[in-house]
Amino acid sequence: MATLDRSRLASLLAAEQATYTDRHPRSRDLFAAADNLFGRVPMTWMNMWTGGFPLYLDHATGNRITDVDGHTYVDFALGDTGAMAGHSPAPTVAAVQRRAGELGGITTMLPTEDAQWVGAELERRFGLPLWSFTLSATDANRWAIRLARLATGRPKVLVFAYCYHGSVDEAFALPGPDGKAESRPGNVAPPVDLDLTTRVATWNDLASVEAALAHGDVAAVLTEPALTNIGIVLPEDGFLAGVRELATRYGALLMVDETHTFSTGWGGATRAWGLEPDIFVIGKSIGGGIPCGAYGITTEVAAAVTRHTEAGDADIVDVGGVGGTLAGNALSTAAMRATLGEVLTEEAFAHMTGLATAFTAGVQQTLDELDVPWSISQLGARAEYRFARPAPRTGEKSAAAADEELDAYLHLALCNRGILMTPFHNMALMCPETSREDVDRHTAVFREVVGALFA
CATH class of the missing domain: 3.40.640.10 (Type I PLP-dependent aspartate aminotransferase-like (Major domain))
Known part of the structure; x- marks a missing residue:
């Protein structure tokens, strides 16, 4: 079973943090100037985005988000289900x-x-x-x-x-x-x-x-x-x-x-x-x-x-x-x-669930290949990896599996490679506009960033 090296994690996290900061000067400046907002954000939970400051939205459609610095992302967060129908259907x-x-x-x-x-x-x-x-x-x-x-x-x-x-x-x-x-x-x-x-x-x-x-x-x-x-x-x-x-x-x-x-x-x-x-x-x-x-x-x-x-x-x-x-x-x-x-029709759910199944299989393949002691669970069009194996069966066990440094590394590494996950946890949601290519892109990036961690 692969063992996590905390010093390697810290080094990789620092590198991803530096990349994130360098790539998003406009978002960083807007956050620094938001003196009239409590917590510098419209709602305080927006500070849960990893990186020291959140990305600022320019526009979004379907399952794509573009920030004010011009970077476009495959969005698997989808407003933590608020945009399960996609952005602006x-x-x-x-x-x-x-x-x-x-x-x-x-x-x-x-x-x-x-x-x-x-x-x-x-x-x-x-x-x-x-x-x-x-x-x-x-x-x-x-x-x-x-x-x-x-x-x-x-x-x-x-x-x-x-x-x-x-x-x-x-x-x-x-x-x-x-x-x-x-x-x-x-x-x-x-x-x-x-x-x-x-x-x-x-x-x-x-x-x-x-x-x-x-x-x-x-x-x-x-x-x-x-x-x-x-x-x-x-x-x-x-x-x-x-x-x-x-x-x-x-x-x-x-x-x-x-x-x-x-x-x-x-x-x-x-x-x-x-x-x-x-x-x-x-x-x-x-x-x-x-x-x-x-x-x-x-x-x-x-x-x-x-x-x-x-x-x-x-x-x-x-x-x-x-x-x-x-x-x-x-x-x-x-x-x-x-x-x-x-x-959000029956046909849309069939499409979304099929993609979530492929997403789950892609993550599981990496976990199996590298023998990483994590798990992934699927709920229809939604999937999530957790830092425990086997998958937790109670809320208490799942809470005990939390790891803020791992969360930060995965979120920043994926973001720096054009993929957004839900900031509060590692949830991915499919919408009617999500494609198999989007899922395969996540599979490849997930393999890269987890492979770097357990190299």
Whole structure:
């Protein structure tokens, strides 16, 4: 088995850093001049791009990004799934232009026919009959959690260690030594002790799920079908079915967030794996880059919510915290209709998944050839390498496999050779415009930079 030489890694990283700095003077200068931006970036997580400063965008289309220094990249990050339809897909652009220009009325607080079309399409794909719209999956999760609490009369949400559900307060939790939820390291000013709102289980561990549910205070199990932001950690056979059965047995709702796992296929993991959520959340990708999100609920959840609202326990029309002035606006619903109807089709997913399979095989070939103790996992159109072999089976194990220096080296080395990966981790996503040539290019570059590391 190949052994990592940390001094060699440090030397290679320094060389890639110097190349990156030299090649991007305009991006470097813009970052240095951004005195009026907190952290010098529009959103602080943009500082997670490796290199000391982020690349600045000039233009993007399909799966290509060009920075302000004139370098063009094959983009496998795709906005961390926000651009899974590709950058500025033509049908989405046309729909947005028509709504904003010819028709007018970007946001009016009035419903449109597009919204009903999108709701029907979401039911066709994911099975839930009733839908409401937001501007992000984070918002959809927040509002749906409140509905779950209202429907069940219970205060807590069960999540999995190292899950990802946007910036939902309840989700930044880990199991403490006594089983109580503790705040994840680095969590920014949680409003209350996480144990007051959250219970935490370990992924692929049904015993931990049952132990959490047995307290009888969990309104909903909030889960991705696979962990995604800590590396792809796939469910073991029977795990998700077991979670569904335990939620039902202990009176909790099952709330599935497919914001990232939509990569599994046209109907997400929910359709592909036969999941049966009571509440469903999705965001980012369904609008082709226009901010949007949605949550769906069953008729049973809707009936429970209605009973409470009719009894005067809550007012979801006005002060219930389950809406926003811009949510469901005419522009975002037009974008969703075009993206779902004309871009992220069954045919597109077949193409994207086939490419991800080739991407995975290319990476695995290098790992096998060099006997590198890493792994790669695939989730439909998405794949990710992790610095552990075998692939981690829990969020805790996947977190322990993190290596900031290795991440920095791979990201910079790939970037310097014209390939962008997701800055937070080593995820690659295919879009309808991705080609086999793009995948083969990554395979060759990955072999080069990993070969240099383990030479």
